[in-house]
Amino acid sequence: MFGGGRAPILVLSQNTKRESGRKVQVENINAGKQIADVIRTCLGPQAMLKMLMDPMGGIVMTNDGNAILREITVQHPAAKSMIEIARTQDEEVGDGTTSVIVLAGEMLAAAEQFLHQNMHPTVIIRQYKEALEDMVTMLEGPLSVPVDRNDKAALANVVKGCVGTKFIGRWSDLAVNIALDAVNTVLLEENGRTEVDIKRYAKVEKIPGGSVEESQILRGVMVNKDVTHPKMRRYIQNPRIILLDCSLEYKKGESQTNVEITAETDFTRLLELEEEHVRRQCDDIIALKPDVVFTEKGVSDLAQHFLLKAGISAIRRLRKSDNNRIARACGATIVNRTEELQESDVGTGAGLFEIKKLGDEYFCYITECKNPKACTILLRGASKDILNETERNLQDALQVARNIMLLPRLVPGGGAIEMAVAQKLLQKATHGPYRALAHALEIIPKTLAQNCGANTIRTLTALRAKHANHTDVNSPCTWGIDGESGELVEQTSNGLWEPLAVKLQTYKTAVETAILLLRIDDIVSGSKKKGDKEPSKPADLQKEEQQQHE
Known part of the structure; x- marks a missing residue:
């Protein structure tokens, strides 16, 4: 007995659904893959938009992974945790929400073959953790390059890479200037610590009317x-x-106040x-x-x-x-x-x-x-839908600019860094799951090529060859995919670069989610289906209730 009450009893009656073991793991993997498939077409500059309708009849048109997942409703618990990682990614670094879902889905799919071979999930998890540690070491070391915070052209190039895949990409120069000005304005350096509080001090005001070109940043x-x-x-x-x-x-009067007036002059x-x-x-x-x-x-x-x-x-x-x-x-x-x-x-x-x-x-x-250590961004646009999408895109650009200020290191974009990391991991790979994780990283360049309508197999084979022939150990191979045309391009000085902070967070979140979902071997749900009878209570409980009633 607990505190005079009755000890809680877990009664698994016939209507309590319980699934366990391999079946649950495979189901979780399938749920993760389905969420990734929804989002996959939203990666890269040739991304398609999704039109979402909410229960109130309002519509949202966007290709922002986080915004899409926030609006859709799913039942499967594993799918819910996949949606949660997009939110985490958005709150932490503000960009890479689509990439993290696509990667996590592919990493889960890579583990499926080993489960069918009766390999224990713990073994797969151990290999995944080891691969993640190696990835972080490589990214923080030779695979990333430092950037000067004061080099405005280099910073603009990085932010343009983020904005290029969005709806606002047509006005990328305007968006880049606004993002960099806003971040520089609210940048505060105290006691050797850099603080960039965009949420509080860079306010976005959306005013329908006018065109997007009329948007501006106010020094105040x-x-x-x-x-x-x-x-x-x-x-x-x-x-x-x-x-x-x-x-x-x-x-x-703060509280109940009584005033008694006796003479006519009192009032x-x-x-x-x-x-x-x-x-x-x-x-x-x-x-x-x-x-x-x-x-x-x-x-x-x-x-x-x-x-x-x-x-x-x-x-x-x-x-x-x-x-x-x-x-x-x-x-x-x-x-x-x-x-x-x-x-x-x-x-x-x-x-x-x-x-x-x-x-x-x-x-x-x-x-x-x-x-001014605070600023207002004035957005203009034809309709509320356009303004909302512009604001979402601009927030991503602001976050990317902030990330570079806090951690001024870059990695090549367009799938180049994924392919470079995959090549390095494959050179070290000894076990199956470790190798499978390396291959899973190739989903990013593969999806970019698919969304452009390019020949995926030919493009990926050519890209692998470029990376395999790269011999310089101290710098990353910068060959990636041009998101507009699907051709192979070298992301050199004027190419596409991404902040290291975004990539680190993407890989960590994706791998840790895959590990978390592989750890689940049991789903117990006590929800009742319609038409199910109430579970019969134990005899002693029924007797006790009857005595209390009498």
Whole structure:
């Protein structure tokens, strides 16, 4: 007995489905292969788009592996864990979501033949782990090349490689410039540590209308707000900015407040107190001679009146995240009480404050900042679907630029690095599973060739020959596949390069997922099918319940 209650009993009744051993492993492998097959056509520049419909009737058109897998619903538990790895890849490095699924599916398929030969999964897993360690060592060593963070042309080339496979590829130069500018803007180096927080400080604003070419990056912040009073100034150069986290109105009673009024002057006195409180707050602000006041809370009509008289523009009900961005862009400090305002809290880093109308809405721009550590990316496009896809693609480009800043090493793209790693592993291979994993890596160049409509067998054979003849041990063989035409190309100075961080994460995630799914030898599910009868309870339980009822 546990704590006076009844000990839990696992009753495997006839309607509890239980499968185990080889059958489960083969089923898991098939589930992984099916997910990989869905995604496979989304790899490379000639990728096809998927149109997904959600239950509400909305549609999503994309070739981003992560976005596709997020929308589809699957029942099989192994397929669910495959979908999870795309999300992990996206959160960690932001790119390579399609590659990781295709690789994991192929690595699982490579293990199937050994299971049919009655090889124990533990033996396969041990070989896979060994191969992964060797892959990481090779990638961090001779197979990757360093890149200079300050070499803008080289960085642009890498980001272009990421963007080239996406919908936004037609405007790749624009996207590359936006991504690199945004990452350089939010880059913060403190105590020898580099921090690039894109999520918080590089905000993407999507405004339907116009064309994609009109998209731009602002050296500052843009928020969807207008000034609170129509007579307030809407264009101020070199503004002094104050940021508040308190309301410029009379405080409401925090808890249940009772006020008893006996004389007729009491109510007038209450109103006077309210006015005095708001006046005092406004006087505290006006004393510092700001041009613009932003607050996260409300601004009363009375406060607007005082601020307008002093020539101050006010903007209310800002989001916390927007307030933080403005603070970083113009150097202001967010203050919680007007009494505590000091000269050092005023932001003077912005060059221009203006209100502009885009479409039907008014937007507040704080731009031309001297040293903004936050920025806003303004995206334009014909429709919401195009804007959403452009944003997804741009996020990938931002992540790739961030990865290079944090780990400035590159590997050749277009399937070249996969083939180079496969060749090195095959030279070391002694066991079957180790060799099979090396061959599984070739799925990336193979899929690239397939998506171009090239002759897969001929192209792969030629690529293998190029890599086999490469003799320089200290540099990677850069022969890969041109994703546009399917021809073999050498990814030299102007070719396609990818960040090492993305490749490392892709291989680690793919191999570890394959290992995880091969470890499963039992699936027990207690779900009930329709028409199944309730399982009969043990006799002693029935007797006890009957006694309690009586």
